[in-house]
Amino acid sequence: MATLNVSVVSADGEVWTGDAAMVVARTVEGEIGVLPGHEPMLAILATGEVRVTLPGGEKITANAADGFLSVENNMVAVVAGKAELV
Amino acid sequence: MGAQLRVYRQRIRSANTTKKITRAMELISASRIAKAQARVKASAPYTRAITRAVSAVAAHSKVSHVLTTEPAHVDRAAVVIFSSDRGLAGAFNSQVIREALELEALLKSQGKEVVFYLVGRKAVGYFAFRKRASVRDWVGSTEAPTFDTAHELGQALLDAFIQDAADGGVDEIHIVYNRFVSMLVQQPHVVRLLPLEIVEGVEEAGENDVLPLYEFEPDADTVLDALLPAYVHSRLFNAMLESAAAKHAATQKAMKAASDNADKLITNYTRLANNARQSEITQQISEIVGGADALASQ
Numbered sequence: 001m002a003t004l005n006v007s008v009v010s011a012d013g014e015v016w017t018g019d020a021a022m023v024v025a026r027t028v029e030g031e032i033g034v035l036p037g038h039e040p041m042l043a044i045l046a047t048g049e050v051r052v053t054l055p056g057g058e059k060i061t062a063n064a065a066d067g068f069l070s071v072e073n074n075m076v077a078v079v080a081g082k083a084e085l086v
Numbered sequence: 087m088g089a090q091l092r093v094y095r096q097r098i099r100s101a102n103t104t105k106k107i108t109r110a111m112e113l114i115s116a117s118r119i120a121k122a123q124a125r126v127k128a129s130a131p132y133t134r135a136i137t138r139a140v141s142a143v144a145a146h147s148k149v150s151h152v153l154t155t156e157p158a159h160v161d162r163a164a165v166v167i168f169s170s171d172r173g174l175a176g177a178f179n180s181q182v183i184r185e186a187l188e189l190e191a192l193l194k195s196q197g198k199e200v201v202f203y204l205v206g207r208k209a210v211g212y213f214a215f216r217k218r219a220s221v222r223d224w225v226g227s228t229e230a231p232t233f234d235t236a237h238e239l240g241q242a243l244l245d246a247f248i249q250d251a252a253d254g255g256v257d258e259i260h261i262v263y264n265r266f267v268s269m270l271v272q273q274p275h276v277v278r279l280l281p282l283e284i285v286e287g288v289e290e291a292g293e294n295d296v297l298p299l300y301e302f303e304p305d306a307d308t309v310l311d312a313l314l315p316a317y318v319h320s321r322l323f324n325a326m327l328e329s330a331a332a333k334h335a336a337t338q339k340a341m342k343a344a345s346d347n348a349d350k351l352i353t354n355y356t357r358l359a360n361n362a363r364q365s366e367i368t369q370q371i372s373e374i375v376g377g378a379d380a381l382a383s384q
Contacts, residue, residue, distance in 0.1 A: 013128030
């Protein structure tokens with residue numbers, strides 16, 4: 001199965017980057033889940049959690065504020081002014 | 087000990103003390119350059135991601151935005167000067183201020199009014215000494231800039247840009263900062279920040295690439311509304327980081343020159359002191375010989 005290439009970046013630097021099976025983020029319109037093969041998208045993030053599920057099933061959670069989510073060709077970028085792993 | 091000799095010894099001691107200080111400062115800034123450069127590098131993914139997203143929106147939708155449209159008539163322009171909080175950095179601050187004043191002269195010759203936003207204590211001091219006005223200033227965080235400062239600065243600039251020139255707003259914003267070219271070269275650099283020109287970083291599509299059709303959430307206008315300010319903030323943050331790295335490099339260079347100069351002074355004064363000591367001894371000998379001769383001839 002294809003995986004997503006996820007990078008979580010904040011203004012100060014890269015917070016986390018790697019492969020994932022699913023990304024769940026909170027946009028201004030509500031929670032959205034991204035699976036491999038998702039159509040290209042640009043969304044504004046609401047302050048809140050971004051949950052990344054790794055191919056092995058483990059979960060990584062990050063807090064993000066003031067940013068956006070972009071999906072393109074199975075590349076997911078969570079770009080936030082402030083972001084940190086929990 | 088002769089008076090002359092004492093004076094030379096005093097100067098050697100003084101040069102030695104100064105040298106200790108400048109050498110320490112040189113080493114400190116040398117160690118900070120690497121850290122400052124690492125921060126510039128660490129912020130690159132963020133800048134890249136934002137640039138990509140902005141060019142994606144620009145390429146895939148036909149929206150015009152207030153931040154990207156050229157105003158028909160520019161009445162007032164803002165100039166943001168990024169200086170440092172501390173001196174002892176050679177021409178670092180004077181060159182960026184000179185560049186900004188040249189820009190001011192140019193803008194004025196085009197019939198625009200110029201207002202200043204200052205970052206760093208040195209620019210603030212320069213303006214205060216000459217009793218010149220500035221709109222706002224930020225001091226205290228130039229050594230290790232935080233994104234919060236960039237955000238605050240960006241917000242102030244965006245507010246001014248959106249306001250009408252008649253109500254005290256500005257139509258154009260330029261930033262002047264020192265760029266870290268290499269350890270030895272730091273160049274003042276002028277960029278027009280607003281209105282935005284998004285041409286850089288647009289990725290060329292490969293032959294087999296189908297340009298993705300983007301879905302925007304909530305919609306293209308709102309996304310652009312959120313993206314462009316973020317782009318502005320990241321540009322400002324980048325300028326602050328570059329300026330910090332350049333400042334450390336400039337300090338290192340200036341302090342190295344000062345240490346070398348102290349070395350030269352010490353060598354010179356040691357020679358002069360030796361000379362003075364020798365001539366003192368020669369004088370004493372000739373006095374003794376002269377005295378002995380006088381006694382012998384009696």
